[in-house]
Amino acid sequence: MKKIKQLLHSVFRITGREFMPYTYENFYSLRRLKIIKKHNINLLLDIGAHNGLYGKELREDGYGGRMVSFEPLEKPYRELEERVKADPLWESEQIALGDTVGEEVINVSGHLTSSSILDISNAHVGACPSSKTVNTEKIKISTLDTIRDKYTRPDDKIYLKIDVQGYEKHVLNGAMQTLPDIRLLELELSLTEMYQNGPTMIEMLELMKNKGFRLVAIDPIFSDPVSGYLLQADGIFVNTNLVD
Structure with a gap:
């Protein structure tokens, strides 16, 4: 059996792929699910949902x-809407979340998932040229504290996922009343400035620590193709004040 596994690894690597068991040790998505089950999560608030691939996964x-997905951009939101229709426990709203209520202008990236209210940095475009801004779009924006009663119940155990391309601090500033009730929080963490005035990973780790959240999982997601340097990772934090 060991020789068969070694052979499979060799064959896959020749094709530029890797062969490994689909277990939580090898795959971040399964580790995430394990953590979600440990904390009995029954509601996901998905901020920056794009077209719903996160919820689908x-x-x-x-x-x-239950899942509630928030996405401000017109094109990906239409795809998200179609996914939600087939799932009675999944809702969506076309809106951005931050620390203001009203309207904003978002920079639309050629690589749609890189779109942000903030201006994209040279480091980001250098690592992914297609991510440069190609358009702008006027969007609705609100705060999580403003809309939470629309989607949450007093007994919910909430997982908050924030994927907002450098706008994380703004979302957290608009969720000060809600954060104490969040059991798990997933953030995109940048090792270098990927959006102008966007926070780095070091800043976010300190901020989350001060709010009572501890990092318990991390997944590398974006590296510079030339240097190999890691640029961004996803991190899962647990609210230490709500640990069972």
Whole structure:
């Protein structure tokens, strides 16, 4: 059996792929699900949902609770809407979340998932040229504290996922009343400034520590193709004040 595994690894590597068991040790998505189950999460608030691939992956991995996805951009939101229609426990709203209520202008990236209210940095465009801004779009914006009663219940155990391309601090500033009730929080963390005036990973780790959240999982997601340097990672934090 060991020789067969070694052979499979060799064959896959020749094709530029890797062969490994689909277990939580090898795959971040399954580690995330394991953490979600440990904390009995029954509601996901998905901020910066794009077209719903994150929610789709969670469903495929086995998460069966409620989900609410927020996405401001017109094109990906239409795709998200179609996904939500087929799932009675999944809701969506076309809106951005931050620390203001009203309207904003978002920079639309050629690589749509890189779109942000903040200006993209040279480091980001250098590592991914297609991410440069190609357009702008007027969007609705609100705060999580403003809309939480619309989607949450007093007994919910909440997982908050924030993927907002450098706008994380603004979302957190608009969720000060809600954060104490968040059991798990997932953030995109930047090792270098990927958006102008966007926070770095060091800043976010200190901020989350001060708010009572501890980093318990991390997943590298974006590296510079020339240097190999890691640029961004996803991190999961647990609210130490709500640990069972």
